[in-house]
Amino acid sequence: xxxxxxxxxxxxxxxxxxxxxxxxxxxxxxxxxxxxxxxxxxxxxxxxxxxxxxxxxxxxxxxxxxxxxxxxxxxxxxxxxxxxxxxxxxxxxxxxxxxxxxxxxxxxxxxxxxxxxxxxxxxxxxxxxxxxxxxxxxxxxxxxxxxxxxxxxxxxxxxxxxxxxxxxxxxxxxxxxxxxxxxxxxxxxxxxxxxxxxxxxxxxxxxxxxxxxxxxxxxxxxxxxxxx
Numbered sequence: 001x002x003x004x005x006x007x008x009x010x011x012x013x014x015x016x017x018x019x020x021x022x023x024x025x026x027x028x029x030x031x032x033x034x035x036x037x038x039x040x041x042x043x044x045x046x047x048x049x050x051x052x053x054x055x056x057x058x059x060x061x062x063x064x065x066x067x068x069x070x071x072x073x074x075x076x077x078x079x080x081x082x083x084x085x086x087x088x089x090x091x092x093x094x095x096x097x098x099x100x101x102x103x104x105x106x107x108x109x110x111x112x113x114x115x116x117x118x119x120x121x122x123x124x125x126x127x128x129x130x131x132x133x134x135x136x137x138x139x140x141x142x143x144x145x146x147x148x149x150x151x152x153x154x155x156x157x158x159x160x161x162x163x164x165x166x167x168x169x170x171x172x173x174x175x176x177x178x179x180x181x182x183x184x185x186x187x188x189x190x191x192x193x194x195x196x197x198x199x200x201x202x203x204x205x206x207x208x209x210x211x212x213x214x215x216x217x218x219x220x221x222x223x224x225x226x227x228x
Contacts, residue, residue, distance in 0.1 A: 020106045021086040023142040028111025031140050031166050032082040035113065036069045038172050039080070042179075043071070072120050076182045079116040079132070086111055093158075100145075100162030107162065110139040115150070117182045135185070136178050140166055152177040 001009075043061040050058055060072040064079075071078045086109050089095050101108050115136040122130035136150030139161075146166040148156035153174060164170065 016106070017109075020109055020142055024086045024109050024111050024140070025084075027142060027144045028082060028086075028113065028140045031111075031138075031144065031146075031171065032067070032080075032113055034168050035080060035171050035175070036063060038168065038175055039069055039071050042172075042175065071179075073179055073182060075120050077118040077120045077123055078178065078182055079114075079118060081114045081116065083112045083114070095147075095158050095161060098159070098161055107141050107143065107145070110141050113138040113140070115178050117185060133185070135181055136174070138166070138174065146170075148174060150178070151181045 039061045043059040046059050052058075057074050062070045062072075064070055067082045067084055069080045071080070088109050095101055095108060114134060115138075116132040117135045118132040119130060121127070122132075134150075136148060136153060138146055138148050140146045141161075143162075144165045145162045146156070146164075147158045147161040149158075156170075156174065
């Protein structure tokens, strides 16, 4: 292969990948815009049907920018975050075993929408060290085919990748399942040894909010927690 041939091969591959990644980005961004519309609709719909007339119990939607949105559900805060970059799966991932991806490896490039569950009080009281929990992430490719990693999303796992399109109806179903999981996912008492010591300075300055971590669970896990 001559230097000219190598140059043409590099340019061709670069152009192809760039086009694919831009398409994936556009599809993911479109899905995320739809997701924000759904969050707003859910907020209006559920607040209108709540029997409890308490401002602390209800839904609040807030758009945090192009790539982020939040949905407060009573004491829970769900953060929906679209990553601005496009990813490919490592070679050990099961997605490579699918006929859909074997047919065209470019189908493996995906945008990601992450959903984190925090305590609403973590933001209210600016407890910067409080922990969130990744409860779901949605992968979207250039054909707007998708799959979901997370709780309560069994019908959207990777083995269905390439079989259905991420439309508004499916997105709403994913969001509702995420909300149900967050509501059922209760706050655990922190281990005694983790909170048994606090300094005078912490208490006087009310720094316990940032020094004593609060979170539903410690860390981000999918397989080791016992809630199905």
